[in-house]
Amino acid sequence: xxxxxxxxxxxxxxxxxxxxxxxxxxxxxxxxxxxxxxxxxxxxxxxxxxxxxxxxxxxxxxxxxxxxxxxxxxxxxxxxxxxxxxxxxxxxxxxxxxxxxxxxxxxxxxxxxxxxxxxxxxxxxxxxxxxxxxxxxxxxxxxxxxxxxxxxxxxxxxxxxxxxxxxxxxxxxxxxxxxxxxxxxxxxxxxxxxxxxxxxxxxxxxxxxxxxxxxx
Amino acid sequence: xxxxxxxxxxxxxxxxxxxxxxxxxxxxxxxxxxxxxxxxxxxxxxxxxxxxxxxxxxxxxxxxxxxxxxxxxxxxxxxxxxxxxxxxxxxxxxxxxxxxxxxxxxxxxxxxxxxxxxxxxxxxxxxxxxxxxxxxxxxxxxxxxxxxxxxxxxxxx
Numbered sequence: 001x002x003x004x005x006x007x008x009x010x011x012x013x014x015x016x017x018x019x020x021x022x023x024x025x026x027x028x029x030x031x032x033x034x035x036x037x038x039x040x041x042x043x044x045x046x047x048x049x050x051x052x053x054x055x056x057x058x059x060x061x062x063x064x065x066x067x068x069x070x071x072x073x074x075x076x077x078x079x080x081x082x083x084x085x086x087x088x089x090x091x092x093x094x095x096x097x098x099x100x101x102x103x104x105x106x107x108x109x110x111x112x113x114x115x116x117x118x119x120x121x122x123x124x125x126x127x128x129x130x131x132x133x134x135x136x137x138x139x140x141x142x143x144x145x146x147x148x149x150x151x152x153x154x155x156x157x158x159x160x161x162x163x164x165x166x167x168x169x170x171x172x173x174x175x176x177x178x179x180x181x182x183x184x185x186x187x188x189x190x191x192x193x194x195x196x197x198x199x200x201x202x203x204x205x206x207x208x209x210x211x212x213x214x215x216x
Numbered sequence: 217x218x219x220x221x222x223x224x225x226x227x228x229x230x231x232x233x234x235x236x237x238x239x240x241x242x243x244x245x246x247x248x249x250x251x252x253x254x255x256x257x258x259x260x261x262x263x264x265x266x267x268x269x270x271x272x273x274x275x276x277x278x279x280x281x282x283x284x285x286x287x288x289x290x291x292x293x294x295x296x297x298x299x300x301x302x303x304x305x306x307x308x309x310x311x312x313x314x315x316x317x318x319x320x321x322x323x324x325x326x327x328x329x330x331x332x333x334x335x336x337x338x339x340x341x342x343x344x345x346x347x348x349x350x351x352x353x354x355x356x357x358x359x360x361x362x363x364x365x366x367x368x369x370x371x372x373x
Contacts (some may be wrong), residue, residue: 155285
């Protein structure tokens with residue numbers, strides 16, 4: 001058994017592909033933010049090599065309506081450089097820790113004109129082949145409610161009430177049958193004389209008790 | 217007797233099918249640009265149909281919830297009908313079935329009313345109501361009549 005496992009692992013390691021030399025970059029897919037707030041766009045990468053001294057991060061921005069992108073932040077050679085001429089002048093700060101493979105930036109005081117796609121490209125020599133990752137930024141005046149939250153809440157509440165009513169109904173029946181509760185019949189002496197000695201089985205809605213009892 | 221039974225079941229199933237179609241097909245509003253609501257907005261572009269999720273406004277979510285609830289209640293009512301058919305005593309009334317069906321019709325009505333009142337807020341002037349919306353309004357009286365028949369009906373033999 002063990003020999004088979006050992007052989008299988010050797011075979012698998014033998015035919016396993018060489019670790020690819022491509023670097024994989026991770027960012028969020030889409031971010032929502034309020035006007036006037038700050039947002040931190042995170043960017044990390046995975047590489048088969050140790051973080052080199054020449055690791056570099058480049059952030060580019062492409063507005064929604066436009067086709068070209070401009071560079072807004074760059075980290076290279078141990079130094080971080082941010083936009084000092086373009087639309088993000090003095091609003092971008094490099095807050096990542098390149099030694100920990102983190103190349104995040106913070107954009108302050110967002111405005112509606114900041115809607116667009118931010119691209120993070122990281123290079124970790126000799127690992128330089130990789131696909132840059134995009135994160136879409138949406139700036140809102142008020143944060144909209146996520147799709148389906150209210151829908152689910154309403155459905156849950158109504159169905160919950162239904163279940164609650166059924167449970168209470170069966171609980172009341174159970175308690176009355178056990179004579180923990182006394183029905184109003186007891187307070188009417190004439191009727192109580194009629195029902196005396198007989199097991200009380202209340203049936204507020206004819207037919208439903210047997211039907212529900214069989215169904216549940 | 218059998219014909220009556222079949223007729224009632226047919227009416228109920230027809231209302232249920234209308235509810236399903238009205239909820240699932242996303243065509244509460246149609247215009248030249250495309251269709252929209254309840255679940256997604258599709259626009260006809262030069263590149264073909266482009267669909268994205270409907271606006272996440274609060275009222276559209278309420279309409280979604282209410283339509284789904286109406287389907288659930290109508291379906292429960294159908295199950296209860298068959299259940300009560302075999303277990304009800306002679307002369308008994310299908311109260312619970314009728315109650316659930318009437319509740320379902322009330323849900324459809326409130327959903328259609330909410331959509332009618334609130335949709336001018338997010339739909340452009342030129343767009344008209346689509347067939348899903350009309351089906352919702354047709355399903356409401358069908359379900360209501362079906363529920364009332366259940367309440368009036370008495371079990372025989």
